[in-house]
Amino acid sequence: MTATEVLGTRGGPRGRERARVVVLGGGYGGQLAAQSLARRTDAAVTLVNDGDRFVQRVRLHQLATGQPVEAPRFTDLLAGTGVRFVDDRVLGLDPVAHRVALRDGGSLDYDVVVLALGSHAAVPEHAYDVTTAAGAAELAARLDRGCRRLAVVGAGLTGLETATELAESHPATATTLVTAGALDDDLSAKGVAHVRRVVARLGIRVVEHAEVRAVHPGGLTLADGTEEAADVVVWTGGLVVPDLAARAGLAVDAHGRVLVDAALRSTSHPDVVAVGDVAAAVASNGDVVRMACATTIPAAQQGARTVAAVLAGREPGAFRYRYAIRCVSLGRRDGLVQVVHTDDRPRELVLTGRAAARVKEAIVRGTLWVQTHPRIPASA
Ligand SMILES: Cc1cc2nc3c(=O)[nH]c(=O)nc-3n(C[C@H](O)[C@H](O)[C@H](O)COP(=O)(O)OP(=O)(O)OC[C@H]3O[C@@H](n4cnc5c(N)ncnc54)[C@H](O)[C@@H]3O)c2cc1C
Known part of the structure; x- marks a missing residue:
């Protein structure tokens, strides 16, 4: 029917x-x-x-x-x-x-x-969320009260953007990015090299190939039993x-x-x-x-x-x-525009640094602008 x-x-x-x-x-x-x-x-x-x-x-x-x-x-x-x-x-x-x-x-x-x-992210108890406005506002309020050690779980694009943004704006906080995979999972060699440079510049410690078994008030327990101490855990993985x-x-x-x-x-x-x-x-x-x-x-x-x-x-x-690019903000002053094949595989073509941050900002502004300027081609 x-x-x-x-x-x-x-x-x-x-x-x-x-x-x-x-x-x-x-x-x-x-x-x-x-x-x-x-x-x-x-x-x-x-x-x-x-x-x-x-x-x-x-x-x-x-x-x-x-x-x-x-x-x-x-x-x-x-x-x-x-x-x-x-x-x-x-x-x-x-x-x-x-x-x-x-x-x-x-x-x-x-x-x-x-x-x-x-x-939204399936956020476990004791972790903070950045996939809803209420969650992001709650996290901001918690960070305002002071945080010595912060762990961001998940190094997809949201995790990367979140870890770099938080590390840039809270330089006195020790930030760790924990991921089940690796930073280079979804990026070209040039792309991942740039991300690693920025992450290092911002002082973010990266723990790769680490499954999180549990989140508790004092941090994280990894699948191999390792404890990662953190005052605040931000969960970005597993969208549902x-x-x-x-x-x-x-x-x-x-x-x-x-x-x-x-x-x-x-x-x-x-x-x-x-x-x-x-x-x-x-x-x-x-x-x-x-x-x-x-x-x-x-x-x-x-x-x-x-x-x-x-x-x-x-x-x-x-x-x-058809895919064309992936745009990632890495704080307010840096970014990565990763050119991809139409099937989303990364190409060895990237734009980085302030220029990429400007492109990303322009695209994000465009996503709000288009909300009041919808287009439906006449052929539709
Ligand atoms: C921190 C972050 C950064 C991101 N960055 C990028 C990026 O750089 N580039 C990119 O392409 N994507 C990015 N994304 C992903 C992107 O935001 C989502 O894919 C996009 O918002 C999906 O649009 P949507 O309309 O499906 O859902 P949403 O934009 O989430 O809208 C869903 C709406 O439905 C409402 N709603 C939900 N349930 C109910 C209910 N039961 N009753 C009434 N209303 C309800 C919600 O309040 C919300 O307003 C990012 C996501 C996050 C969290």
């Missing part, structure tokens, strides 16, 4: 004056999809987010150091678009009744729903998605990400479109895309194109994502 058929059977554009599109989650994916849909369709678009401000998640490691980070109100971002904003927590989705249950006890009916609830899709009975992968077709429709419930971290969208290399703002923004644009096409009774196009 296609989403068009579902809409046809439930009314929507044919049976009702305006189709109802409900977008769940106002992050990089959901806010942009809602904006795009309001501008390109005449559907009644509702955006639901738990919190009335847009969180620039790619700056949360900056928030954790106490830097001011702009958090615009949704009512300002959406002013003039016609999108209705609902500040509430989504508790459940009934894809048969086409209904979303909210924490305040109310519900929203939809013809098409866009799932964009993002992800909300279990809402699985609970709703949507087809999901082993990580709970919504299985989607080429147009980003749920394979089990085609009137559910999923974008961003919550979706198991496939890149042109055949793999599920990385959880990233870089992949979420084009997915949100495709998700909006898909909904617009379905509402117009057209077959939607396909999400085509």
